Amino acid sequence: MEVVADAEASDPANGLRSVVVLRRIADELEVAHVNNARRAGWSWQEIGDALGISRQAAHKKHKGRSYV
Numbered sequence: 001m002e003v004v005a006d007a008e009a010s011d012p013a014n015g016l017r018s019v020v021v022l023r024r025i026a027d028e029l030e031v032a033h034v035n036n037a038r039r040a041g042w043s044w045q046e047i048g049d050a051l052g053i054s055r056q057a058a059h060k061k062h063k064g065r066s067y068v
Contacts, residue, residue, distance in 0.1 A: 034062045 009015060030051070037047050048058035 031062070031065070034058070035065065038062075038065075 004018075034047055037050070044055040044059040047062075048055040051058055
């Protein structure tokens, strides 16, 4: 995978571009799995615990999405 190779490269430009890509991937995964958790009936407290944040932080970050 090119992102992994770039992340391991000594060139800071490649490494930093990889950081941006990996953050986007992590954000997309978080949204998808929060959606899955809400559809499965998880509380904001359970989601916050799983993410290592407060229930308030989880709710604030993800409120307003459709969980259908």
